[in-house]
Amino acid sequence: MKEAEDKVLIYEQNGINIKNEKSLHSSIKQWYVIPGDRFEVKVDKYVIDLVREDSLIEIQTKNFSAIGNKLRNLVKYNKVMLVHPIAIEKYIVTTDESDVVISRRKSPKKGKLMDLFDELIRIPDLMAEDNFMLEILMTKEEEIRCKDGKGSWRRKGISIKDRKLLEVTQKVTFKQEKDFLIFLPDELDKNFTNKLLAKALKVTIYKARKITYCLKKMNLIRQVGKIKNELVFERS
Numbered sequence: 386m387k388e389a390e391d392k393v394l395i396y397e398q399n400g401i402n403i404k405n406e407k408s409l410h411s412s413i414k415q416w417y418v419i420p421g422d423r424f425e426v427k428v429d430k431y432v433i434d435l436v437r438e439d440s441l442i443e444i445q446t447k448n449f450s451a452i453g454n455k456l457r458n459l460v461k462y463n464k465v466m467l468v469h470p471i472a473i474e475k476y477i478v479t480t481d482e483s484d485v486v487i488s489r490r491k492s493p494k495k496g497k498l499m500d501l502f503d504e505l506i507r508i509p510d511l512m513a514e515d516n517f518m519l520e521i522l523m524t525k526e527e528e529i530r531c532k533d534g535k536g537s538w539r540r541k542g543i544s545i546k547d548r549k550l551l552e553v554t555q556k557v558t559f560k561q562e563k564d565f566l567i568f569l570p571d572e573l574d575k576n577f578t579n580k581l582l583a584k585a586l587k588v589t590i591y592k593a594r595k596i597t598y599c600l601k602k603m604n605l606i607r608q609v610g611k612i613k614n615e616l617v618f619e620r621s
Contacts, residue, residue, distance in 0.1 A: 407446070407547055407548060408547050408548060408549045408550070409446055409470065409547070409549060409550050410444055412550035413444050413468060413470060413522065414434055414444055416553060417442060417444075417468070418435065419437070422435050422436065428441060428459070429458070429459075431455050431458070433459075439464060440463070440464040440465065441459060441464065441466070442465075442468060443455075443456065443465065443466070443467050444467075444469075445469055445504075446469070446470055447504065448504070449469075449504040452467075452508075453511075456508065456511055456517065460514045460516040460517045463516060464516045464518075465518075466517075466518045466519075466520055467511075467517070467519050467520070468521075469501065469520070469521055469522070470523075470526070470550070471496040471497070471500050471521060471522070471523055472524050472525065473497070473523050473524065473525065474491070474525040474526075475491070475494060475496075475526055475527070476490065476491055476492065476525075476526075476527045476528070476551075477489070477491075477492050477527075477528050477530060478527050478528065478529050478530065479530045479531070479532060479543065480530070480531050480546075481532055482531060482532070482533050484531075487532060489527075492528070496523070498521060498523065498557060499568065499586065499588055499592060499596065501519075501521050502592065502595040502596050502599055503592075503595065505519070505595075505599050506595045506599055509598070509599040509602035510602060512559065512561065512562045512565070513562060518559065520557070520558050520559075521556070521557045521558075521559070522556055524550060524551070524554065525550075525551040525552040526548055526549060526550055526551055527548065527549040527551060528545060528547075528548050529545070529547040529548070529549065530543045530545055530546060531543065531544045531546050562603040562604065565599070565600060565605060568586065568596055568600070569582075569605070569606070570585045572585060573585050575620060576609065576610075576617055576618070576619045577617070577618055577619075578615040579593040579597055579615065579616065580615060582596065597618055600618075601618070604621055605621055606618045606619065606621055607619060607621050
């Protein structure tokens with residue numbers, strides 16, 4: 386047991402993954418920590434963001450594809466919580482190459498809880514696991530950009546350097562598949578299409594397709610037919 390404890394201390398002291406850690410990821414980790422938690426601990430072959438006495442906490446700000454297999458292996462023998470932030474309010478801070486702030490403006494884009502499906506579409510199968518839960522943080526944040534000429538042509542060469550947490554305004558937890566029934570409005574007919582769902586939720590059809598894909602994988606809805614080119618679903 387002492388040997389195992391020593392190994393944990395070594396991993397923590399080495400600061401695995403901390404060197405390249407972004408501000409948003411680090412701040413969320415600090416927001417979650419309670420006495421007794423440990424950072425960057427190796428469990429099996431994986432390094433875990435935050436290890437609690439009875440569970441493992443992984444923070445993923447984007448790209449669930451990169452963490453899918455890791456989570457699928459971990460939930461076999463551990464309770465795992467995946468944390469994902471969605472910015473309901475964002476400020477764009479632009480600097481020059483010397484980190485001098487040139488401007489700060491509020492972004493017109495406002496994230497919504499339904500944006501979780503942009504990432505969940507990669508791992509909807511995990512919601513069937515008893516050991517898995519998903520926690521969404523609705524946040525206010527800053528996006529740090531640098532006018533260095535190395536960024537996307539769409540941003541006219543401005544690079545995105547970092548994201549910083551300003552505030553957590555709400556926490557929404559999904560422990561099991563049926564928790565996602567909140568995305569099927571009561572006024573929605575028993576049989577519905579992506580177009581009808583999009584109208585009810587006031588989202589694009591593209592987003593509605595992601596939602597129905599996930600809900601179908603969770604066996605909350607099933608496809609029962611087709612009208613012209615539109616799929617027809619019903620609540621399971």
